[in-house]
Amino acid sequence: MAIEVEPDTFPKLLLRHSKLRGERPALREKKRGIWRTVTWRELADEAAALAAALSARGLQRGAHVAFVGDNRPRLYTAMCAAHWLGAVAVPLYQDATADEMVAPVQSAEITHIFAENQEQVDKLLEILPRCPTVRSIVYDKDRGMRHYDRPELVSYDTLLKQGRELAAAKGSDLQAEARRGSGQDAAFLFLTSGTTGPAKGVVLTHGALIGRALVAAATESLTDTDVAMAYLPPGWIGQNLFSYVQPMVVGYCVCCPESSDTMLADMREMGPTYFLATPRVLEALLTQVTMRMEDAGGLNRRLYRSGMAAAHRIAACASTGEAASLGDRLTKSVCDLLIYGPLRDVLGLSKVRVAFTAGDAIAPDLVTFFRTLGINLKQLYGSTETGFFVAMQRDGQVKPDTVGPAADGVELKFTAQREILVRSPGMFSEYYRDPDSTKRARDAEGWFHTGDAGYLDDDGHLRIIDRVKHIGALNDGTPYAPRLLENRLKFVSYVKDAVVFGDGRDMVCALIDIDMAAVGRWADKRSISYTGHADLASQNEVYGLIADSIARVNADLAQDDALSKAQIHRFLILHGELSADDGVLTRTGKLRRTVIAERYRPLVDAMYGGHATVSVDVAGGHTGAATTDMKIRDAKVLAGTKIRSAA
Template identity: 40%
Template sequence: MPTTAHPPASQAVAGARTPDTFPLLLRQLAATRPDDVALQEKRYGIWQPITWRDYAARVADFAHGLAELGVERGQVVAVIGDNRPEWLIAELAAQSIGAAVVGIYPSSIGEEVVHVLDLARVRVVVAEDQEQVDKIIRLKDRLPNVETVVYYDPHGLEQYDEPYLREFTDVETSGRAWGESHPGRLDSWVEATTAEDIAIICTTSGTTSLPKLAELSHANLLTMAGHLTEVDPLHSTDRYVSFLPFAWIGEQMLAVACGLSHGLTLSFPEDSSTQRADLREIGPDVMFSPPRIWESMLSDVQVRIDEAGALKRKVFGWGYNVGDAVAERRVRGKRPNPWQRIAHRIADAVALRPVRDQLGLARLKRAYTGGAPLGPDVFRFFHAIGVNLKQIYGQTEICGIAVVHRDDDVRFNTVGQPIPETELRIADDGEILLRSSSVFRGYHRNSEETAGTVDADGWLHTGDAGYLDEGHLVVIDRAKDVRRTADGQLFSSAFVENKLKFSPYVEEAVVFGGEADDDVTAMIIIDPATTGAWAELQHITYTTYTDLASKPEVYRLIAEDVVRANADLPERVGVRRFVLLHKQLDPDDDEITRTRKVRRGVIAERYADIIDALARGDEEVTLSSTVTYQDGTTVERKTPLRIFDLSTFALPEGHRRRPVWSGRT
């Protein structure tokens, strides 16, 4: 039986069972801290709080409502939508009955939705709003198991008359009446839940196929939460802003498992457009975001500083250099010298803290990034401005985390060291193996894949290649994607791609070649915000994304950053040619996953003409696509793309390397 993390004994309810499931933790918090704020959601510009007592009461009502709808122990309830209190109320309610919850990314469409709902044999779907309800209605003929769809944002749904639709508050109301006529039923269900019950089912990344559904128990998640907080303690007064999908294991890990274990207050932004402002308003103490969020924040800083006057740029540059020197000592467990401490106080006041305030990170005690590698330069930037950012490594199959940096030992090219009671081993072929009590129960209705992922000795085969450097784990890439150059040097496409993505003007990059005598080439997708801002400063006019990506000036801009990236790479794996794609990669087109991991198989097939032209060294490649209009007419559209050869390109004479915080040289 795995060791399960528990709240402090001082919080225990006298005579009650020690909480070892999410519903029991909620019941304990409602009894010991009834009037403290558990959740708050911003609606119409005003924060709407929900206390622990009210949270538990709404969970009880919705649990009774689910029971009235026929949900039973061992079944699966699906939730699709953005983060709102109702998401967690539905999750805790299902778990109170002994059911599990599977989250579906709100951006998922078509085959993905059908795959998850059909595989999990879902009867009740909780959907956020009209957009999500419409998806289910369109797919209903392919979802014979789905009997009820409960929505929690009724806007636009007033005239819908599908018999299987129910409003969330109606289910709560009828559930309250059902509970009054079945006294004690919910208490018996909650007491019957065990730590080994399935709490959530999370989808895997699905970079090569439709995602698998990983079953995670209460014990898996709470054990992980306990081990993480042995490294980084959390307190009941800590605040957390929840804006990443609950369908992602990362948000379940920190917001739900750690949140319930320590009674954190969760805040939900009003909308994606107000997310940054709401983050500043709350000022979270802890934060967890994938690399794209941190890269986006750095890009925003670069744009703002580039637009600032010369004096402000010079002051920030001085402050950054001071912060960088201090951070370099702190992450090695050393104290700054007296002069550095004095200079840092000044630098923090005039340069660094204002940037943290603007990003909403002023109160942050620690922050995590995971899900994909984060470039060392981006890592270094946040430490220099005073953000205690740490890399974590894990997978859905081990509750999202197995390895993390320690506060006094952060190395920007590693992902840290194993958390307590987690074993790590590198197999003979370089694959990373992990073992702990947080390793998942298995893939839902897929015992064959489970057997191939967890061996008889309990080792999770991650599929990632890596090595240990003085106790720190260095992740190279997916094992199947690690290749060798003609001279035998290990080569990872992801490593090169991350170097390219350090440029504030690059949103995504996909690298090809590198084996045998093939040149390394790249397909680059520009960042429309930062590149567009640069173009405006240069007085370059453009209309669409495609138009911007085709500009010769933009090609030269990206070429300069590719040359800089090559300077940090072994010569054999430096990029020789690249093309700027005419569009952004889209999860709806299966080109990237919902967590923004590139689906290399799809890219290789869809853009085969580009890849071949890059390999041959052509000067141009033309893509053909068929556009279908609403009236049914079609037109063949041809898009010429320039291939940029870096063998004939050199940085302008006297050109200096730009600082990490600026897009300028």
């Protein structure tokens, strides 16, 4: 009797799903208001046809294929086709500029590219003279493409039609091709976020990714009846793991919303049971909840606040092993029925069985907030190089200020500087064509140096402090970790982003990026007129609003012995939002601290120089001829139990 070998590549997994659950949904997409379903059998058939056409167009095993566009079934079908032929998938960020695409296309010697629409095609045609290896650009949506006449261009529909004709004649050869290869073959080349320098290409094998997905699936008891949502950037490894790798392992369905504008409504219709969100997404959802409750009637608003307060007291009791009061338990139960349940439904999260947050550090209060709403939100820690699943919180053991214990199969150790070292079966093969960087990042014993500082608590849960290079101290010796302070500020619904400074300084100062929607609504209710972001940010009333918010953050910091001397003393509200297009954020929304420090140096110097205003370029950040004055304000800091104004 033959023993069935577990599939070790994505094409083999796809063929198994096509055989075992062929009529079950693999992908769903909302298009023009209608949900369209692709079954596992249809997915395998279409991937085979595309693979036949790509092979005829010269795609070879080991070659690199790029993908640029929003989450769409055709994007993932094209990935299946590339893997079918043994090619390596290179997902790019859809909002990247043309110039940002040059380096990965050149370094990976991309030969074929799948682009969603005219916008992406235009960027690719712009860089084509600098990327001579590109042989074919396949576009999906043909709007605006009718008069494009370039030999490299071919529509997805045309390619699919050609492939179906070829597949009909070469079916057995295609099936054999899909079964070639092994788990040791490269499957993806992901780009790092680039927070500390140029992005590097991280090579991950089929086996490494499948192994980590199996661990996560076993930990969370995932089944083929689960439903996930694909809405985060496809260029990020996290989205690919949840919308491609894990579905290939488990067989669950992935839903693609119609657009970012309809995401919440689409979520309510698709009812995800398995959900991934970055801290930035959760902060935006928090702002929506806060604004909705501000608009609610007085009784609902009071009940909501009472429920939140009760939930925090219950959580505090749970951490100490004490029993919560009957009154708090009753209040929370009533709120769950009357307030939290409807809120979960509005957010489209009423059916979520497990939700993870990953991609950046998150404020513990934000985790507590969503868990209070009845959403099983847990933290997940990892990096592109480690296959993402390094540490993860387990049900019944969620501690908001940790990322949980190490995932099965993962080893952790720490340097004298508390840098986290990881050894994992999901480890990357190499930085593509960069052996020196590979050797610096992973030592001879296989330990990967994450660059993150942290430690294990008494329960074996991993606590993340910050990036090692960002940890410092104030001049009085007070430890300084900017991420801890910024996350507390971003928990304020009126603050979209915050950048703090303090290493080697006498005090902490902050640049504040306000949430335009939340602050704008607040201003409208108070009949405060403004003409745009910069005008709103300069209003004295808005400075008062942010000052009050920072005062509350400082009051919380004062209760923490480790952070009480790291309260925010001065702040400035930026006239424009921080943006990846301006180079101050990565495409995943992380701060580029070196760029920010240089870009906003005049503002930072003015805050530490004791000035009340600073003249800046009207475009937002540099000194120049056309200038405007930006205000700098003192915050309130807590000295003992008495609030005083900072000097």
